Amino acid sequence: MNLKLFFSPADISEELPANSVGHAVQSSGSDNFDITKCDIALVGLTDNRSAGESEGESDGADKIRAKFFQLKKGAGNYRIADLGNLKSGESLEDTNDRLREVCEFLLRHKILPLIIGGSHDLSFGQFQAYESLPELITLLNIDATLDLEPKGDENATFLDKILTYTPNYLFSYNHLAHQSYLVGQDHLSVLDKLYFEAMRLGELRENFQEAEPLVRMANMMTFDITAIRSADAPANPNAQPFGLTGEEACRLCWYAGMNEKLSSISISGFSPSLDDQHGKTATVIATMLWYFVEGFYNRKDSGKFESSEYTRYVVSQEGTDDTLVFYKSKSTDKWWMLVTFGNKHNQKAYLPCSYKDYTNATHGELPERWIRAQAKLI
Numbered sequence: 001m002n003l004k005l006f007f008s009p010a011d012i013s014e015e016l017p018a019n020s021v022g023h024a025v026q027s028s029g030s031d032n033f034d035i036t037k038c039d040i041a042l043v044g045l046t047d048n049r050s051a052g053e054s055e056g057e058s059d060g061a062d063k064i065r066a067k068f069f070q071l072k073k074g075a076g077n078y079r080i081a082d083l084g085n086l087k088s089g090e091s092l093e094d095t096n097d098r099l100r101e102v103c104e105f106l107l108r109h110k111i112l113p114l115i116i117g118g119s120h121d122l123s124f125g126q127f128q129a130y131e132s133l134p135e136l137i138t139l140l141n142i143d144a145t146l147d148l149e150p151k152g153d154e155n156a157t158f159l160d161k162i163l164t165y166t167p168n169y170l171f172s173y174n175h176l177a178h179q180s181y182l183v184g185q186d187h188l189s190v191l192d193k194l195y196f197e198a199m200r201l202g203e204l205r206e207n208f209q210e211a212e213p214l215v216r217m218a219n220m221m222t223f224d225i226t227a228i229r230s231a232d233a234p235a236n237p238n239a240q241p242f243g244l245t246g247e248e249a250c251r252l253c254w255y256a257g258m259n260e261k262l263s264s265i266s267i268s269g270f271s272p273s274l275d276d277q278h279g280k281t282a283t284v285i286a287t288m289l290w291y292f293v294e295g296f297y298n299r300k301d302s303g304k305f306e307s308s309e310y311t312r313y314v315v316s317q318e319g320t321d322d323t324l325v326f327y328k329s330k331s332t333d334k335w336w337m338l339v340t341f342g343n344k345h346n347q348k349a350y351l352p353c354s355y356k357d358y359t360n361a362t363h364g365e366l367p368e369r370w371i372r373a374q375a376k377l378i
Helices: 060-070 092-108 120-132 154-163 185-193 201-206 208-216 246-258 280-296 355-362 368-377
Strands: 025-027 040-045 080-086 112-117 137-142 170-178 197-200 220-224 264-268 310-316 323-329 335-341 347-353
Touching: 040 060, 040 092, 060 080, 060 112, 060 280, 080 092, 092 112, 092 120, 092 264, 112 120, 112 280, 120 137, 120 154, 120 220, 120 264, 154 170, 170 201, 170 208, 185 197, 197 201, 197 208, 201 208, 208 246, 208 347, 220 246, 246 280, 264 280, 310 355, 323 355, 335 355, 335 368, 347 368
Parallel strands: 025 080, 040 080, 040 112, 112 264, 137 170, 137 220, 170 197, 220 264
Antiparallel strands: 310 323, 323 335, 335 347
């Protein structure tokens, strides 16, 4: 596949120091460029046709990229490619189709698409790229709202399109940091009936660490910056006075980078004309990218749960012969629980969980995540 046909070069002309992120990123325009030797591919989106008052703005990806490239490189051996900005199609559907084709190619070659810019509804093209893969996937969405409207503009309905998409290869959908006064109870009921998880902003704040297993479940992640409070990220027409702080957004991106299962991520909703004179929102997003990349190059868990890398805990359920099995990584202290299913319970799934899930089980309480997983797998 000739990726250059799909992209326009990024508009970055600034000279970068040798210790910067940008200096370590390979440009697709370089003579010796080889995408197959990269781990991560930076994909810029310029299509904002469904972004309301920000429609027509196309330089968001370049402004984020410029801030990101100026940051100091971390300790990892970066193998990152910058593909440039995806050429928009004649329609939003055409742009989604192009994004799907590019992401399909990258996923087949075990390269993680890191997508910046554009409107949130373009995550539909990111999602469609997984159709050609053999496994079911879990999608994590971080957003102040829940875009489940059956009618309306693309940004308000794209999640409904994902949940009703056929063929169905979505095992689970999880939502983080929604704000209750922006989300209808009927929409939350839909998620609950499908045994999906949603953690509102206040819940997340009470125990931030409990969000980490939800992030670790994801194969695909989308992050709409409306989830970040307007004081830290003003450059969105729907920016809210309450929301995640910039630091909390970076922490979630660190969790995502550390997640061995995660194979694509997108950050959307940036409208440059609404940013302050110092480019505050672009700086926050650039820092989120930095934490994601650092997490990616610090991945440690092998997933070989029966090996000496993990400690196995068996919890008996009082009054029954049933047991719950948990695993704890010796290197990262992360937890998983074993879920068996099938007619003879001979199939296994290892579900990310928290220490709280384990302690609840030791007190005779079945973890809610275990119950939801059983309901979906039966």
